[in-house]
Amino acid sequence: MMTRWRAGILIFDDVEVLDFAGPYEVLSRARTEPGVASRRSDEHAPFQVFTVARSREPVRAVGGLQVIPDHGFADAPAIDLLVVPGGFGTRTLLDDAEVCGWIGRTAAAARMVASVCTGSLLLAKVGLLRGKRATTHWGALELLGSIDPTIRVEQGGRFVDDGVLTSAGISAGIDLALALVERVAGKPAADETAHYMEYRR
């Protein structure tokens, strides 16, 4: 029985659906034992995945999808892997001391921190990308650099790993999550999870 990483995915109003659902799918379906049957239990699951929001009140994602967070900030368990997705909702959160404070404290205690799409704007705001290479959605590259001019903003790849991992836009979060599986559970597990999902890395 392995010790599972607790993967906390932040959600908020106007979070982009695939930004959180892509990593949720990958991390919750990853297994160290191949095949369909291993997905029927958590025995070979390297991650325990849950959503976290400011409170447990339902969140309305971009497009209107309604999600009930598993935890609010007040009752969230310790988080080993913090995933911060993007979406229009990130813009108002840039000035939200409660959410930024939570991200900063949670990241400091986590073993690994990753963002999808414009989630990197929040990591930048909190200072987590200072002096680092990082990326974001193609529509927000300039904004990322303006939040923290010490960031070396990159583009063209699916994700950037400079200690903190940041992905390009929306669907690139799937590739980022598969890379996280690879780090925690090895390349065979990541490749087999992609195969299970019929995703071409």
Place this chain on the structure above:
Amino acid sequence: MMTRWRAGILIFDDVEVLDFAGPYEVLSRARTEPGVASRRSDEHAPFQVFTVARSREPVRAVGGLQVIPDHGFADAPAIDLLVVPGGFGTRTLLDDAEVCGWIGRTAAAARMVASVCTGSLLLAKVGLLRGKRATTHWGALELLGSIDPTIRVEQGGRFVDDGVLTSAGISAGIDLALALVERVAGKPAADETAHYMEYRR
């Protein structure tokens, strides 16, 4: 102002997250006007997307994600495009007269019907794939043929279009949804939506 297609996505307990979230993302973010700004309103949106379940009680997807359906069967609006996702939950629904009955009636009234992954098992059960070419997740190809032996089960592609559209596993639902955008709003809109999502078709 175009007339938007009403796209109803069925959800249920143990629906696979990316099976419904991939098409939700694609269909709700599709625009006939390119760029980031056009996503800030619904003015150029070819689809109005919503989730439908047996009732409006929260649904727990595979992995535990909690989603509140926008509509129950009793209060769902007319549906132009019906999307039936897959997941372990489809197995129990094969014997669920209420859900199968709703799928059959809704499909009969819809302009277009599509399934993702093992959602095709439900379409097969209802008789919607009789004599047609169709596909499903690689782990369920035999099961699909056993539900209705008149189906010509195909594998290897991302989706099959034989009047009713059926996709391969999980992530292939993104490709299927982009094909639906292409049919309803044209190839430039589908290509630009893929670009917005940073998805390589």
